[in-house]
Each structure stands twice: as C-alpha cells, then as structure tokens.
Amino acid sequence: MPTSSHSYPMSSGDDQHSYIHNSSYQKSGIDGIEEKTRRCILENFDLLSLNCNLSTIRIADFGCSTGPNTFHVVQNIIEAVKENRENSLVPLEFQVFFNDQPNNDFNTLFRTQPPSSKGEYFSVGVPGSFYGRVLPRNSIHIGHTSYTTHWLSEIPENVCDKNSLAWNKYYIHCNNLLEDVTKAYKVQFTKDMKSFLEARANEIVPQGLMIVLGQCFPDGVLHFETWxxxxxDRIGDCLMDMAKPGVTSEEAIELFSIPVYFPQFSELKREIEQHKSFTMEMMEIVSHPLEDIALSNEFMISMFRAILSTIIIEHFGEGVIDELFDRLAKKLANDPIDFKVCKKHVNYFILLKRK
Amino acid sequence: MPTSSHSYPMSSGDDQHSYIHNSSYQKSGIDGIEEKTRRCILENFDLLSLNCNLSTIRIADFGCSTGPNTFHVVQNIIEAVKENRENSLVPLEFQVFFNDQPNNDFNTLFRTQPPSSKGEYFSVGVPGSFYGRVLPRNSIHIGHTSYTTHWLSEIPENVCDKNSLAWNKYYIHCNNLLEDVTKAYKVQFTKDMKSFLEARANEIVPQGLMIVLGQCFPDGVLHFETWxxxxxDRIGDCLMDMAKPGVTSEEAIELFSIPVYFPQFSELKREIEQHKSFTMEMMEIVSHPLEDIALSNEFMISMFRAILSTIIIEHFGEGVIDELFDRLAKKLANDPIDFKVCKKHVNYFILLKRK
Structure with a gap:
C-alpha cells in the first residue's frame, strides 16, 4: 500500500510563487497533446470489453499537484470517453482520483476545482506516493500522469556520500558530468519505474489505459547540455556563492542532490517494455509548443522556483529562497542562456494498455 | 452532484483550539458504540449478497472533519468486516472515502492519518456537502456518519429577517423559545434529512449499510433546557455584551443564527422512516460515557470554540474570538451551569440497510 518515501511537492497555495501560477510550461505540454489523447481514447478505450460495472468510469491523475493542469487533463479525458459512448443508453458517471504525495496541498486543489466540473464528475483526493499502491486492485479505467516520473522516490544513497565513487560533489542534480553519479541515478530510476508500473498494473482494470506524458533526452543528449x-547548475553555483558569506555552507551543498532523473528515449522505452502487464500501444516524441522559443529569464526563474522551493527549503531553510532566486536572476542577466547552442529535452507521449 | 451550500467546518489545523484536540466528547460517543457497531456489521453485512466485485470493500465516513475520531471509526468497521470474512479465500482490500466540505482541512486529515492504517486501507478525501451526491451510484458498501446531521445545509432564510414572524431576534441559535423559529428550522431539517438520505440511497449498494450516530432530544425536551x-445562549449573551463597546453590533447579531437543529427522537424516526430506500434495522438511544458527568467549564468552552469558531469568525471577524470565549469563561465561572437541573440530549444509534 502507499509508500512513505520522502516527498517534495510543488509549491503550495496560490501566491505569486505557487505552482498553480507557475505551471504554464507544463500546461503547454499538456495542451499540445490534448487532441492526441482524445484520439487515443476514442481508438483504444472500449467500454464493452471492460469487465466492470459500466455505469461508473474511474479516472486517476497520478502526481496531480494543485491544478489547474490536472483539471484540464481530466476534462479532456472525460469528453473523449463521452464521445465514445454518445449513443449509449446507460448514463455514465465519472469519478476522478487526484493523486499526489500526502503533503501535497489538497486543500488548494479542492478549493480551486472549476465549479463547472462539479456537475461533470465526482472528485476525490488520494494521498500517497505513486511509487506504491494508492488505489485498490482493478479500480481504475484510465490512468494519466504528466511530468512526474522524473521525480525519483528518493535521493540515490551514495550521491551524497563523500566516500563514495558516486558522490555528486558540489553539483546539486544529475547533470551527467560524473559517470558514477549518472549510474546511481539510473539504478534508482529503473527501480522506481518498475514500482510505478507494478502499482499501476494492479490498479488499472484489464483493457484499461495508462497515459504517460513527460520529458526525456534524445539518445546521446546529456543534461548539462540542455537549458x-x-x-x-546555475542554481547550484548560486548556492555555492552563498556559502562564502555563510548563508549556506559547502557541507550542506555536499549533502544535497535533487532526486530528479531524465532518461534517454531508448532507455525509457526499454524500461517500460520490460514490464509485461501492459502493451505499449504508442510511444512518440511530441512537439512542445514552447520548445523553439527562447524563454525569458523571468519565466525560467519562476518555473524553477515553483518546482524546487520545497526541496531547497527543506534542506537549506526558508531563509535562502529569496536571495537564491535573486542571485539566479542576476547570473542569468549577466550571462544569458544561449538557446541556439543548448541541446533540447524532448517531450514523449506513451499509451499503455493493461493486458 | 456536490451541492455548493455554505459550510462551516470544525476548526482546522492542530493547534490548541483545533477540532483535532477538542473532539473528545464526540470521541467518547463513538467509543461508546464501538461494540454495537461491530455487532451490527457482523449480523447485517453479508458480503455474499452484495452485487459487486467482492475483492474491494468501500467505506465512507460522511462529515469526517480532521480526525482522529474518523480514523477510529473506520478501523472499527474494517475489523468487523474482516472478522466476518475470516474464513474467506479471497483477500479483501479496503478503500475508505473521507468526506467533508471542500473547505475542510484535508491536508491535516491526511497528515495525521495513523501510519499503521496505511497498510490497512487505501484512503481518499471526498470534498463536497453530504446533502448532495458526492460519490458515484452503488459505490459504497458501508456508510457512516457521526454528530453531523444536526448541521443544516443553510440558515433557514426567515430567521434572520426582521420582518418575518420567524425572526430569531437576538438569539443566535434555535433554542426552541420562539415557536415560529423552531418551525423554520424544522422545515429546513426535514428538507436536509431527505436530501441526505436520497444521496446515500444512490451511493450505497443494495444490501449495504448506513450507520448514523448523533444527538437528539427525548420527546418533549427543548434546547434551552439542556446544558x-x-x-x-450564553455565547449569544456575550456577543450582545460585546455590542455595547462596539466589538460586535446588534445589527450583526440580528443577522446571525447558527444552522444547527436537534430534532426530537420521534420526529427524527419519522423523517427517516419516510424514506423508502432503506429499511431501519435499528434505532436506539445509546448511553454516552460523559452524559452523567458535570463537565468542567474549560472542557465546554474548548469544545464549543472548536465547533463554532469558523461560523463566528465568518460573521463577526477573527478579532472577536479570544474576547468572546474569555467572556464566556467569566460568565460560566460567575454563574455555573447546574447540571442537575438541565435536561439532557440523548445519543442515538441508527442502522439502515439499503433495499
């Protein structure tokens, strides 16, 4: 049942720095595949073949955070299911399971649910790490997750151990500059992806769908080469700069490494194909509406602040945040990112069907 | 689907004034009927006759607030169901739906869930007023609610209208001193109880159970006669005292009336029996472990502060709370409640079975 791994939800509440107001990059990605999602459901979701009570369709969004993206996603899924069933006589009811870590801000999620959606589906919040079971066996017809599985269930142990070959030194994430660090992250990613798929294989009904949207690298591209x-890496540099006046410390930075790992495309494909409970109906690179745009410094800073504040605060304390992102702003202003030189992440869309 | 009526959840968080630390009176009531609940389930819950996937049992607590009471209740129900199925070969999974208003503090609820229970059942939070549908048709096997249905879905309209016969004057609740006020409250209660039962009749599977625990008056007893x-009434007096120095105002008090109605025993029985979707398997007065104890002023003040703060703050502002309950403490110290003279609420236990 739910695991108790450490978790770092997106920034809570709805102030200027919250995830709710700084998740438009993710929203663009989700919007970009809205039509693809719709078509996949129309073509692959066959209610008649599902062994269940057909009057209620259960949909889950794993790692939903606080919205508004999750509300768009589920609305789109529901509309596609309804389109599929237009001529049916049995009235359908929908129940949507919004899953995220127990310390996710569910109060804000519930408070900001669009009023119109309340006539459309019954909402529930599901607290628990999606790397373990969070729902009963055979209870979900369509699962979805977007931009979530690069967050590992824990920091690979050795990367914060000065005596290990896999020590990440003063780097604060897996930037692929140190081979042993990359290996340690990869081991954890493989383990986590297996746990994720095993849990979903239990929860999703036979013939049910699982949609996975996220970012990975094209084969051969390394993290430090992307914007x-x-x-x-610049956030890491700022933390080091702040160690000099004693706002942070080198010791604290040595013990800090963000549990995020982006696999390469073939690597991700291999991990998923190894899991025999699902057939892979589709795995595609999809375009992201913002992928060819040089983002403003302000946009990048707000986005990373919303994503990383929780984990930075937990490790370095609340006091560092404003200064850290002020310093990042200055660093980026003095030495702008050259989007023409940077290599690119790609966005992938995967459709799995439960055997 | 979920109604959007106004709501006044119990005090959130976990500070000294929170419901979580001031709900021992309700807990005593729940503990007192633990054994009765267990026996009812053993005798009335027949899994074999349920038309459902038998591998998952779905339990809902309607109006769960923030715990810890709700966790005790569901644990007790689960143990009884397991006892009933001891010899079964099919492993059972449990999913518990914790329901309360969307502005209930679900974050605290999830954060305080006992770690041991995480291996026992899958939890979900269900935001929405239980006076409307909050769950899909035929999705719940055992429903439960305790100390909740005396909260009406709204303030009966006329009781805050100076031009109405049902105007509640300077009283702040239905104390049964004004006949037309009592009538207005009764009308709302009848309507709400009907909505509650209709919603549950949809949500609970045929042969499923609904357990209702609460307080009412013995026939003939009036609210102002109970402690x-x-x-x-004394809280109302304090608010009036505070109008003199201008902390509150008479106008504001005229427009304030707490949406709580305690029916008399026969009246409640009649309302429920009118609903034809359930058979009433049991309706009993049950003893409350604290019913013969003269409660300390401190205990009463803390309990009512946790229950009424939200609605008082919404109407009069945050600033009045400390002074109001300080004044109440002084009033009760100077003129203690005579528990020997006061008449008593009774606690009832109702077991309904869905036809």
Whole structure:
C-alpha cells in the first residue's frame, strides 16, 4: 500500500510563487497533446470489453499537484470517453482520483476545482506516493500522469556520500558530468519505474489505459547540455556563492542532490517494455509548443522556483529562497542562456494498455 | 452532484483550539458504540449478497472533519468486516472515502492519518456537502456518519429577517423559545434529512449499510433546557455584551443564527422512516460515557470554540474570538451551569440497510 518515501511537492497555495501560477510550461505540454489523447481514447478505450460495472468510469491523475493542469487533463479525458459512448443508453458517471504525495496541498486543489466540473464528475483526493499502491486492485479505467516520473522516490544513497565513487560533489542534480553519479541515478530510476508500473498494473482494470506524458533526452543528449540543466547548475553555483558569506555552507551543498532523473528515449522505452502487464500501444516524441522559443529569464526563474522551493527549503531553510532566486536572476542577466547552442529535452507521449 | 451550500467546518489545523484536540466528547460517543457497531456489521453485512466485485470493500465516513475520531471509526468497521470474512479465500482490500466540505482541512486529515492504517486501507478525501451526491451510484458498501446531521445545509432564510414572524431576534441559535423559529428550522431539517438520505440511497449498494450516530432530544425536551443550549445562549449573551463597546453590533447579531437543529427522537424516526430506500434495522438511544458527568467549564468552552469558531469568525471577524470565549469563561465561572437541573440530549444509534 502507499509508500512513505520522502516527498517534495510543488509549491503550495496560490501566491505569486505557487505552482498553480507557475505551471504554464507544463500546461503547454499538456495542451499540445490534448487532441492526441482524445484520439487515443476514442481508438483504444472500449467500454464493452471492460469487465466492470459500466455505469461508473474511474479516472486517476497520478502526481496531480494543485491544478489547474490536472483539471484540464481530466476534462479532456472525460469528453473523449463521452464521445465514445454518445449513443449509449446507460448514463455514465465519472469519478476522478487526484493523486499526489500526502503533503501535497489538497486543500488548494479542492478549493480551486472549476465549479463547472462539479456537475461533470465526482472528485476525490488520494494521498500517497505513486511509487506504491494508492488505489485498490482493478479500480481504475484510465490512468494519466504528466511530468512526474522524473521525480525519483528518493535521493540515490551514495550521491551524497563523500566516500563514495558516486558522490555528486558540489553539483546539486544529475547533470551527467560524473559517470558514477549518472549510474546511481539510473539504478534508482529503473527501480522506481518498475514500482510505478507494478502499482499501476494492479490498479488499472484489464483493457484499461495508462497515459504517460513527460520529458526525456534524445539518445546521446546529456543534461548539462540542455537549458534546463544549465539553469539547475546555475542554481547550484548560486548556492555555492552563498556559502562564502555563510548563508549556506559547502557541507550542506555536499549533502544535497535533487532526486530528479531524465532518461534517454531508448532507455525509457526499454524500461517500460520490460514490464509485461501492459502493451505499449504508442510511444512518440511530441512537439512542445514552447520548445523553439527562447524563454525569458523571468519565466525560467519562476518555473524553477515553483518546482524546487520545497526541496531547497527543506534542506537549506526558508531563509535562502529569496536571495537564491535573486542571485539566479542576476547570473542569468549577466550571462544569458544561449538557446541556439543548448541541446533540447524532448517531450514523449506513451499509451499503455493493461493486458 | 456536490451541492455548493455554505459550510462551516470544525476548526482546522492542530493547534490548541483545533477540532483535532477538542473532539473528545464526540470521541467518547463513538467509543461508546464501538461494540454495537461491530455487532451490527457482523449480523447485517453479508458480503455474499452484495452485487459487486467482492475483492474491494468501500467505506465512507460522511462529515469526517480532521480526525482522529474518523480514523477510529473506520478501523472499527474494517475489523468487523474482516472478522466476518475470516474464513474467506479471497483477500479483501479496503478503500475508505473521507468526506467533508471542500473547505475542510484535508491536508491535516491526511497528515495525521495513523501510519499503521496505511497498510490497512487505501484512503481518499471526498470534498463536497453530504446533502448532495458526492460519490458515484452503488459505490459504497458501508456508510457512516457521526454528530453531523444536526448541521443544516443553510440558515433557514426567515430567521434572520426582521420582518418575518420567524425572526430569531437576538438569539443566535434555535433554542426552541420562539415557536415560529423552531418551525423554520424544522422545515429546513426535514428538507436536509431527505436530501441526505436520497444521496446515500444512490451511493450505497443494495444490501449495504448506513450507520448514523448523533444527538437528539427525548420527546418533549427543548434546547434551552439542556446544558448545551444554555452554553450557546450564553455565547449569544456575550456577543450582545460585546455590542455595547462596539466589538460586535446588534445589527450583526440580528443577522446571525447558527444552522444547527436537534430534532426530537420521534420526529427524527419519522423523517427517516419516510424514506423508502432503506429499511431501519435499528434505532436506539445509546448511553454516552460523559452524559452523567458535570463537565468542567474549560472542557465546554474548548469544545464549543472548536465547533463554532469558523461560523463566528465568518460573521463577526477573527478579532472577536479570544474576547468572546474569555467572556464566556467569566460568565460560566460567575454563574455555573447546574447540571442537575438541565435536561439532557440523548445519543442515538441508527442502522439502515439499503433495499
């Protein structure tokens, strides 16, 4: 049942720094595959073949955070299911399971649910890590997750151990500059992806669907070569700069490494194909509406602040946040990211069907 | 689907004034009927006759607030179901639906869930008023609610209208001193109880159970004659005292009336029996472990503060709370409640079975 791994939800509440107001990059990605999701459901979701009570369709969004993206996703899924069933006589009811870590801000999620959606589906919040079971066996017809599985269930142990070959030194994430660090992250990613798929295989009904949207690298591309990798490396540089006046400390930075791992495309494909409970109906690179745009410094800073504040605060304390992102702003202003030189993450869309 | 009526959840968080630390009176009531609940389930819950996937049992607590009471209740129900199925070969999984208003503090509920229970059942939070549908048709096997249905879905309209016969004047609740006020409350209660039962009739599977625990008056007893009624009348007196120095105002008090109605025993029985979707398997007066104890002023003040703060703050502002309950403490110290003279609420236990 739910695991108790450590968790770092997106920034809570709805102030200027919250995830709710700084998740438009993720929203663009989700919007970009809205039509693809719709078609996949129309073509692959066959209610008649499902062994269940057909009057209620249960949908889960794993790692939903606080919205508004999750509400768009489920609305789109529901509309596609309804389109599929237009001529049916049995009235359908929908129940949507919004899953995230127990310390996710469910109060804000519930408070900001669009009023119109309340006539559309019954909502529930599901607290628990999606790397373990969070729902009963055979209880979900369509599962969805977007931009979540690069968050590992824990920091690979050795990367914060000075005596280990896999020590990440003063780097604060897996930027692929140190081979042993990359290996340690990869081991954890493989383990986590297996746990994720095993849990979903239990929860999703036979013939049910699982949609996975996320970011990975094209084969051969390394994290430090991408603009996202550069931004996080610069955040690490700022933390080091702040160690000099004693706001942070080198010791604290040595013990800090963000539990995020982006696999390469073939690597991700291999991990998923190894899991025999699902057939892979589709795995595609999809375009992201913002992928060819040089993002403003302000946009990048707000986005990373919303994503990383929780984990940075837990490790370095609340006091560092404003200064850290002020310093990042200055660093990026003085030495702008050259989007023409940077390599790119790609966005993938995967459709799995439960055997 | 979920209604959007106004709501006043119990005090959130876990500070000294929170419901979580001031709900021992309700807990005593729940503990007192633990054994009765267990026996009812053993005798009335027949899994074999349920038309459902038998591998998952779905339990709902309607109006769960923030715990810890709700966790005790569901644990007790689960143990009884397991006892009933001891010899079964099919492993059972449990899913518990914790329901309360969308502005209930679900974050605290999830954060305080006993770690041991996480291996026992899958939890979900269900935001929405239980006076409307909050769950899909035929999705719940055992429903439960305790100390909740005396909260009406709204303030009966006319009781805050100076031009109405049903105007509640300077009283702040239905103390049964004004006949037309009592009538207006009764009308709302009848309507709400009907909505509650209709919603549950949809949500609970045929042969499923609904357990209702609460307080009512013995036939003939009026609210102002009970110690609870006296305490709330005194809170009203304090608000009036505070109008003199201008902390509150008479106008604001005229427009304030707490949406709580305790029916008399026969009246409640009649309302429920009118609903034809359930058979009433049991309706009994049950003893409350604290019913013969003269409660300390401190205990009463803390309890009513946890219950009424939200609605008082919404109407009069945050600033009045400390002074109001300080004044109440002084009033009760100077003029203690005579528990020997006061008449008593009774606690009832109702077991309904879905036809």
């Amino acid at each position: 996202q990798g550069v931004v996080v | 609870q009624g006296v305490v709330v």
